Amino acid sequence: xxxxxxxxxxxxxxxxxxxxxxxxxxxxxxxxxxxTHGMIAGILLTDLIGGRDNRWREIYDPSRKPILPLTEYAxxxxxxxxxxxxxVTPGDVQFPDQIRPGEGATFAxxxxxxxxxxxSAWTQ
Numbered sequence: 001x002x003x004x005x006x007x008x009x010x011x012x013x014x015x016x017x018x019x020x021x022x023x024x025x026x027x028x029x030x031x032x033x034x035x036t037h038g039m040i041a042g043i044l045l046t047d048l049i050g051g052r053d054n055r056w057r058e059i060y061d062p063s064r065k066p067i068l069p070l071t072e073y074a075x076x077x078x079x080x081x082x083x084x085x086x087x088v089t090p091g092d093v094q095f096p097d098q099i100r101p102g103e104g105a106t107f108a109x110x111x112x113x114x115x116x117x118x119x120s121a122w123t124q
Contacts, residue, residue: 011059011060012027012028012029012033012037012040012041012060013026013027013028013029013060013061013062013064014026014027014028014037014040014041014044014045014056014060014062015044015045015048015057015060015061015062015063016048016062017062018061018062018063025045025048025049026062027041027045028062040056040060043056044056044057044060091105091106091107092105092106092107093105093106093107094107095107
């Protein structure tokens with residue numbers, strides 16, 4: 001499985017389901033800040049489920065629409081296009097057994113190009 005998702009805002013989406021489903025809450029897209037956002041999610045979701053307001057509600061609201069400056073938006077889209085290009089471009093070789101022992105190359109897989117280093121028998 002490949003993942004191209006990266007929340008460039010560095011703030012998780014924590015709160016009531018933005019689709020409006022009853023009794024559904026989310027905590028997602030935390031950009032590698034699991035410990036921090038896990039603690040915040042525990043506090044924030046407990047308050048929301050208990051019917052208490054929380055000063056962090058709006059900051060982490062999953063329905064928020066962050067606005068990027070145009071240059072940041074363009075940069076993120078170029079990055080996304082480059083990642084998609086890796087899916088459709090061929091690797092250095094068509095099959096891993098074409099790599100000679102002691103050498104390395106990329107081999108196109110279902111998801112992207114994967115690096116391989118050949119030994120006496122090819123391995124990833």
